[in-house]
Amino acid sequence: MTSERTASMMRHRFVPVGASVAVGGLTALQARINGQLAVELGNGLEAAVWSFGSGLLILAVLVAAVPRIRAGVARVPRAIRAGELKWWQALGGILGGIFVGVQTATVPLLGVAVFTVAVVAGQSSSSLLVDRIGLGPAGTQPITGRRIVSALLAVTAVTIAVWSRFGAPDFSILAVVVAFTAGVLIAVQQAINGRTSRAAQNPMSATFLNFLLGTAALAMAFGAAWAVTGEGPTPLPSGTWWIYLGGVIGVVFIAIAAWAVPIVGVLLFALLTIAGQLSGALLLDVVAPTSGTQLSWTLVAGVVLAFIAVLIAARGRIRP
Numbered sequence: 001m002t003s004e005r006t007a008s009m010m011r012h013r014f015v016p017v018g019a020s021v022a023v024g025g026l027t028a029l030q031a032r033i034n035g036q037l038a039v040e041l042g043n044g045l046e047a048a049v050w051s052f053g054s055g056l057l058i059l060a061v062l063v064a065a066v067p068r069i070r071a072g073v074a075r076v077p078r079a080i081r082a083g084e085l086k087w088w089q090a091l092g093g094i095l096g097g098i099f100v101g102v103q104t105a106t107v108p109l110l111g112v113a114v115f116t117v118a119v120v121a122g123q124s125s126s127s128l129l130v131d132r133i134g135l136g137p138a139g140t141q142p143i144t145g146r147r148i149v150s151a152l153l154a155v156t157a158v159t160i161a162v163w164s165r166f167g168a169p170d171f172s173i174l175a176v177v178v179a180f181t182a183g184v185l186i187a188v189q190q191a192i193n194g195r196t197s198r199a200a201q202n203p204m205s206a207t208f209l210n211f212l213l214g215t216a217a218l219a220m221a222f223g224a225a226w227a228v229t230g231e232g233p234t235p236l237p238s239g240t241w242w243i244y245l246g247g248v249i250g251v252v253f254i255a256i257a258a259w260a261v262p263i264v265g266v267l268l269f270a271l272l273t274i275a276g277q278l279s280g281a282l283l284l285d286v287v288a289p290t291s292g293t294q295l296s297w298t299l300v301a302g303v304v305l306a307f308i309a310v311l312i313a314a315r316g317r318i319r320p
Contacts, residue, residue, distance in 0.1 A: 024276020
């Protein structure tokens with residue numbers, strides 16, 4: 001193998017690895033943004049609708065402007081009819097909508113870092129099973145000792161990171177459980193989004209379908225809540241422009257996930273984003289804390305342990 005070919009193969013593997021870490025950091029930023037939007041609107045579900053809806057608007061413009069993305073969107077129903085893609089594998093957007101709804105509701109209560117580590121626990125726990133049953137486009141992947149150790153270390157990192165918060169009077173166990181469950185769903189979403197992306201032959205096409213279904217699900221949920229409670233939409237706050245960027249970050253995340261998961265697998269992608277999420281969450285809770293934020297040495301230790309879990313999972317997966 002020539003040195004040029006070796007370098008090319010290394011880039012092919014390391015680019016999606018680096019992108020996965022970076023998008024994990026963006027996810028932590030999205031949590032902070034959507035949490036602030038929920039606080040200012042006074043309604044987490046409405047904030048989720050605006051976040052997902054703004055991402056859908058961006059993608060709709062791209063679909064209208066780029067023929068390749070439109071062609072990819074059209075390929076998905078054809079793939080379902082041909083049996084190449086099961087109909088439920090195109091429903092990842094609903095899981096994404098649930099995640100954003102949970103995010104907007106729980107971040108103000110927990111802070112970005114605690115929310116993130118709770119999601120990470122669910123994500124890393126379920127990613128191992130998702131890869132084992134072959135739900136993702138990379139197919140069935142064996143449960144090796146290295147993969148078990150890396151997943152267990154990730155969960156341990158989460159436990160250490162939130163240890164100092166247990167027993168605190170303002171600590172919501174229910175919010176942590178809900179965030180954990182959202183993390184479980186995210187691993188499934190990443191797997192089936194990868195399959196949809198492969199069927200569409202374009203990550204942005206799969207991302208558009210994801211946001212279309214997610215926005216529809218959130219809008220129906222908000223409509224149902226409106227009918228029951230009588231609390232309708234509130235005027236959008238002005239002056240804090242950055243609270244409307246959650247949808248943009250969501251577009252970037254789903255697109256990168258749809259592209260990277262077929263290359264690195266569900267578990268490794270989850271662990272790489274865990275490293276980015278925890279690092280970004282720690283930084284955000286230092287520079288822009290929420291009312292639920294409590295920094296401690298255990299959180300820092302959890303971040304370090306999460307990186308070790310990533311290194312163990314990545315060993316042998318990114319060799320040329």
